[in-house]
Amino acid sequence: MGKLAMVAVCAALVGCAGPSDSPATETDAVASGSAPFPLTAMQEQGRVIYETMCWTCHGNAGRGDGPAVQAGSIPAPPSFHTQEYAGASAEGLGQRFSAGVAGVDPRHPHMQYVSSLLRPERFTEALSFIPALSYPPEILGSALAGERLYDYRCSGCHGLSGRGDGTASGSLIQMPPADFTTDTLIAARNWEAVFRRIREGGRAVHGSSMPPWGIVLSVEETWDVVAFLATFQPGVLSRPAWAP
Helix, strand or coil, rough: CCHHHHHHHHHHHHHHCCCCCCCCCHHHHHHHHCCCCCHHHHHHHHHHHHHHHHHHCCCCCCCCCCCCHHCCCCCCCCCCCCCCHHHHCHHHHHHHHHHHHCCCCCCCCHHHHHHCCCCCCHHHHHHHHHHHHCCCCCCCCCCHEEEHHHHHHHHHHHHCCCCCCCCCCCCCCCCCCCCCCHHHHHHHHCCHHHHHHHHHCCHHHHCCCCCHHHCCCCCHHHHHHHHHHHHCCCCCCCCCCCCC
């Protein structure tokens, strides 16, 4: 993204204090209606900033593959899918980014514009969202990114609640859609098997009419869906680092 475009987006955010005039704290836990697991109030506000501006470089799932990178406008930033990011606090990430900006990383000079134009509390909120974007740490994908893919690609048959009760489920003449709330592969944490089932489709794996999503979804997107499916069974995934 060019400097002028970045400045324009940042300026729009600077002029808005966000959902609240008072910065949220990481301990203000809220049950999000738009996330597969609870986000803090700070993360909810950070999500708005990330999905408005940061994703253009860092990508929807935080892998450093946003459209600005794919267009060759900037070098790829680091992926957030590491233990270092998954378990970090907003304060810790703030220190890391501040050190990078102070040194003016020649590969990512645009970050100095982000830090200088965003209000400090808004920047901190965006940073607090990074661990949520990289959750769960035990699966290669992002559950938050997988939620969007699932809603668009899978919920018609499997239902928004994952119980196999989507609007199209009654039209199938073969096996009914899987109920992910009781799925044995998810319960066993056999993520590789879940990944293969999605990629290869139902006919090749378990005799159902589910299409082979490997011809539509990338490997990374498939892992995002796996990560989201895992959230349908409480206790299967590790507790979020920010959970009270």
